[in-house]
Amino acid sequence: MISSNRRLDIAILMGGVAFLLLPWYRIESGFFGFQWLSGHFSDAASAPAIIEIARFGRWWLGLVALLFIAGCVARFVASARSRGLLLAVCGGAGLALLTLQGLAITFSGWSWAVSEAVFGALPDGQPSMGAGAVVVGIVFVLFFSFGLADRGVMKGDAFVVSAISMLVVLVAVFVFYPVGSMFIAAFQSVDGSFDPSGFFNTIQDSSVWSLGCVVGGERCGVAWRTLWLAIMTASGATLLGLCFALVATRTRFPFKRGLRLLTILPIITPPFVVGLALTLLFGRAGVVTQFAASALGIEPGRWLYGLTGIWIAQVLSFTPISFLVLIGVVEGVSPSMEEASQTLRADRWRTFWRVSLPLMKPGLANAFLISFIESMADFGNPMVLGGSHGVLSTEIFFAVVGSQNDPARAAVLAMILLAFTMTAFLAQRLWLQGKSYATVTGKGDSGAHAALPRGLSIAVHSIVVPWALFTVVVYAMILFGGFVRTWGLDNSLTFQHYISAFSIGWREDGGIAWTGVAWNSFWTTMEIALISAPLTAAVGLLTAYLIVRQKFVGRGVFEFALMLSFAIPGTVIGISYIMAFNLPPLEMTGTALILVACFVFRNMPVGVRGGVAAMSQLDKSLDEASLTLRANSFRTVRKVILPLLRPAITAALVYSFVRAITSISAVIFLVSAEYNMSTAYIVGLVENGEYGVAIAYSSALIVVMVTVIGGFQLLVGERRLRRENRVALAAPTANPSLPLNKEKTA
Numbered sequence: 001m002i003s004s005n006r007r008l009d010i011a012i013l014m015g016g017v018a019f020l021l022l023p024w025y026r027i028e029s030g031f032f033g034f035q036w037l038s039g040h041f042s043d044a045a046s047a048p049a050i051i052e053i054a055r056f057g058r059w060w061l062g063l064v065a066l067l068f069i070a071g072c073v074a075r076f077v078a079s080a081r082s083r084g085l086l087l088a089v090c091g092g093a094g095l096a097l098l099t100l101q102g103l104a105i106t107f108s109g110w111s112w113a114v115s116e117a118v119f120g121a122l123p124d125g126q127p128s129m130g131a132g133a134v135v136v137g138i139v140f141v142l143f144f145s146f147g148l149a150d151r152g153v154m155k156g157d158a159f160v161v162s163a164i165s166m167l168v169v170l171v172a173v174f175v176f177y178p179v180g181s182m183f184i185a186a187f188q189s190v191d192g193s194f195d196p197s198g199f200f201n202t203i204q205d206s207s208v209w210s211l212g213c214v215v216g217g218e219r220c221g222v223a224w225r226t227l228w229l230a231i232m233t234a235s236g237a238t239l240l241g242l243c244f245a246l247v248a249t250r251t252r253f254p255f256k257r258g259l260r261l262l263t264i265l266p267i268i269t270p271p272f273v274v275g276l277a278l279t280l281l282f283g284r285a286g287v288v289t290q291f292a293a294s295a296l297g298i299e300p301g302r303w304l305y306g307l308t309g310i311w312i313a314q315v316l317s318f319t320p321i322s323f324l325v326l327i328g329v330v331e332g333v334s335p336s337m338e339e340a341s342q343t344l345r346a347d348r349w350r351t352f353w354r355v356s357l358p359l360m361k362p363g364l365a366n367a368f369l370i371s372f373i374e375s376m377a378d379f380g381n382p383m384v385l386g387g388s389h390g391v392l393s394t395e396i397f398f399a400v401v402g403s404q405n406d407p408a409r410a411a412v413l414a415m416i417l418l419a420f421t422m423t424a425f426l427a428q429r430l431w432l433q434g435k436s437y438a439t440v441t442g443k444g445d446s447g448a449h450a451a452l453p454r455g456l457s458i459a460v461h462s463i464v465v466p467w468a469l470f471t472v473v474v475y476a477m478i479l480f481g482g483f484v485r486t487w488g489l490d491n492s493l494t495f496q497h498y499i500s501a502f503s504i505g506w507r508e509d510g511g512i513a514w515t516g517v518a519w520n521s522f523w524t525t526m527e528i529a530l531i532s533a534p535l536t537a538a539v540g541l542l543t544a545y546l547i548v549r550q551k552f553v554g555r556g557v558f559e560f561a562l563m564l565s566f567a568i569p570g571t572v573i574g575i576s577y578i579m580a581f582n583l584p585p586l587e588m589t590g591t592a593l594i595l596v597a598c599f600v601f602r603n604m605p606v607g608v609r610g611g612v613a614a615m616s617q618l619d620k621s622l623d624e625a626s627l628t629l630r631a632n633s634f635r636t637v638r639k640v641i642l643p644l645l646r647p648a649i650t651a652a653l654v655y656s657f658v659r660a661i662t663s664i665s666a667v668i669f670l671v672s673a674e675y676n677m678s679t680a681y682i683v684g685l686v687e688n689g690e691y692g693v694a695i696a697y698s699s700a701l702i703v704v705m706v707t708v709i710g711g712f713q714l715l716v717g718e719r720r721l722r723r724e725n726r727v728a729l730a731a732p733t734a735n736p737s738l739p740l741n742k743e744k745t746a
Contacts, residue, residue, distance in 0.1 A: 015139040022132035067094040084150025091144030102585030128587035159634040174601045178576035185579045186411035198408030226392040233314040234371035241322025243460040245330040263320035268705040272380025275313045277477040305387035313381040322367040329363025349453040377569030379665040393571040425567035482696035497692035521681040529660035532599035536656035540607020548615040566605035570665030590672040607652035
């Protein structure tokens with residue numbers, strides 16, 4: 001067990017290193033620039049805080065240093081409560097002062113509220129917070145946490161208090177601060193000055209809110225098109241997911257394993273690849289289109305390029321996710337309730353409509369919400385199939401990177417997108433609030449589920465079988481498309497696309513030369529995904545532990561705030577990160593750090609929900625037994641909780657790794673020439689008409705993801721909840737009428 005003094009010593013050591021060695025500001029020298037060590041530093045190259053104070057007279061950093069020194073003095077205070085008070089005051093005041101100093105820095109120096117004559121000049125260039133300031137900020141959070149623990153908060157458990165404090169700070173910095181920056185940018189001009197005209201021009205723009213398609217005009221505004229598309233996609237995906245779940249659980253369909261396999265493919269497929277496959281099938285040079293033209297004389301049309309094509313692609317992509325959500329709910333409906341209904345002379349149709357289906361409401365609501373948000377955030381399929389029928393995600397993209405160069409318009413459109421998803425999120429919570437759908441109790445329930453009504457069984461089979469076959473054809477086109485030389489013009493088979501993407505040569509010194517055009521973005525993607533996956537799992541499971549196992553003031557608000565980030569579309573995350581982290585105080589655009597942070601906090605809610613579900617099954621007596629044996633909370637989590645959470649750990653690792661590779665809606669705003677992700681590179685290939693290389697690259701990514709997922713499974717292992725008496729199982733018992741001995745331990 002780590003003593004309070006030892007914890008404080010580690011924090012003091014971190015702060016000392018930050019003040020004495022790490023650069024306080026980040027300028028051209030980078031986040032961890034050490035040019036000052038050579039002794040040839042200037043006002044344009046950041047130095048540690050101690051040199052910034054002594055040589056350049058930046059006295060405002062001296063205030064931060066004094067608060068740190070006061071926290072160090074607390075190390076020698078004998079009384080725990082007095083030490084806690086001093087640490088909490090120093091940590092809170094230091095963090096507040098550091099935050100105010102950071103927010104006072106703008107692109108051109110101090111903000112309007114800060115006088116340069118009083119505070120002095122900042123370093124030349126465009127300064128933002130460097131490694132020294134960030135580490136000192138972490139130290140102040142630890143000071144504050146240790147102080148509260150010494151004062152008896154959370155029964156004096158410093159690990160729990162520190163975890164809560166750190167998570168609150170991280171969520172505030174990487175979720176709420178970017179979204180707040182986006183709201184502010186909606187009322188600013190390009191140079192950062194206050195200008196509400198951009199907000200009012202966009203919010204009143206007829207291209208956003210027009211209802212021309214309803215009253216006989218040409219088309220509706222982009223907001224209504226996006227909302228209608230999301231509702232139709234969510235409805236279609238939820239309905240199909242329910243049909244798949246019913247066929248897999250309530251019928252004697254012979255290919256149930258195949259249905260489950262189809263649910264995996266869209267999850268490990270880049271989101272726009274389905275759109276590419278539909279183009280190969282139904283585009284102007286597609287297989288079906290060419291056959292219809294030659295055999296039936298039907299002229300090739302452009303019906304695929306618009307909301308119809310986007311809808312088909314999105315339903316194909318999101319139906320398997322709805323199926324995964326719904327299959328557990330459908331299986332969880334208690335057979336005894338259905339049997340009770342039939343005992344009361346209700347027929348199978350009435351039992352399904354009045355008993356089974358209402359108990360599936362939570363699953364239906366969750367499946368609809370997930371599909372709705374995913375449709376709103378989808379960027380790849382509208383980019384490939386949208387044509388002139390743009391949606392909010394593509395309009396936001398073109399407002400930032402296109403000829404418009406209108407960040408205020410992008411911010412307003414992102415606010416509209418966020419309003420739609422938040423409304424759906426809150427509506428779902430209100431619909432399910434205060435109702436009980438529990439059907440699994442501690443009592444035995446060995447009955448069989450009621451069979452589907454004959455008419456319903458025929459209906460779901462007539463929907464599921466054609467759709468499953470259509471999905472198989474689409475994914476066959478994805479695999480086959482990488483081996484065709486030029487689709488629609490030269491259908492001869494070739495390996496040229498794979499060679500172009502992944503060729504390998506030899507340098508003159510004998511080393512390997514990665515000559516393929518895809519290698520640069522491939523290795524960058526693997527690096528970012530492998531870094532962000534364990535961080536996402538760690539943050540998500542730690543948050544789940546705090547929500548399930550700890551009781552503290554504001555726990556409900558804390559959980560709700562975390563889940564709000566799930567309702568924020570990736571497009572909004574991307575645009576908000578650009579507006580928050582492209583300027584001081586935290587300038588991270590163009591670096592790997594902003595990609596890692598985006599993936600961690602974008603995918604964290606899934607890890608939280610998975611951890612909450614798994615941890616809710618673990619009895620609290622396990623924690624209490626460990627604490628009774630004088631283990632602290634950190635050791636209890638490491639030795640007791642984590643081994644029993646291996647399924648949740650694997651799920652969090654797999655989901656975060658796959659999402660880091662397949663994500664496009666947020667990444668498209670954050671990539672740079674040095675850090676280009678696979679999905680962004682593939683979108684560029686599609687825009688240039690290089691479909692063969694794009695599909696070959698996507699197929700290779702699918703193979704890599706399957707391999708790495710298997711590696712995660714082997715690395716984490718399986719949870720073992722019981723052990724069996726193998727001797728008793730190997731030999732028969734003396735009395736054949738007695739059961740074999742088994743010893744079960746939880």
